[in-house]
Amino acid sequence: MLKRFLIFLKRELQLTYDIPIILMDDVDFAKSIAAFGVISKENVIHLSIVNRHPMDIFRTLAHEFVHYKQHMEKGVDRSPKAGSPTENQANAKAGEIMRKYGSIHPELFDLMPIR
Numbered sequence: 001m002l003k004r005f006l007i008f009l010k011r012e013l014q015l016t017y018d019i020p021i022i023l024m025d026d027v028d029f030a031k032s033i034a035a036f037g038v039i040s041k042e043n044v045i046h047l048s049i050v051n052r053h054p055m056d057i058f059r060t061l062a063h064e065f066v067h068y069k070q071h072m073e074k075g076v077d078r079s080p081k082a083g084s085p086t087e088n089q090a091n092a093k094a095g096e097i098m099r100k101y102g103s104i105h106p107e108l109f110d111l112m113p114i115r
Contacts, residue, residue, distance in 0.1 A: 005058050009061065009062055009065055010065075019043070019045060021044075021045045022045070024046055024048045024049065026048075029048050029050075030048040036056075037060040037064045039064050045064045045065070047061055052113055053114075055098065055102065059097075062097045063091065063094035066089065066094060067086065070086055
């Protein structure tokens with residue numbers, strides 16, 4: 001499922017390169033960063049997967065991919081503050097991507113959360 005989503009996501013964002021992703025199977029990870037995903041200074045995406053629905057995981061991944069594209073292609077400052085222009089853009093684009101993906105794959109909404 002993740003590989004199929006990544007192909008779709010990269011096409012939507014017009015990315016031709018791979019982005020390092022680390023799946024975090026640690027219940028304390030999200031608490032420690034106060035979020036379900038983060039992009040490190042080394043441009044590695046860390047993504048919490050514990051007790052989450054796959055579509056929610058994909059939305060977080062899309063959000064972080066938008067940040068990656070912002071950082072790599074625009075040199076945008078990394079502002080994690082809610083309401084900042086970079087956060088608003090990442091939230092909006094991730095929502096748009098998930099609406100498209102959900103309409104193509106409605107069966108994914110029937111899945112159970114991971115763990």
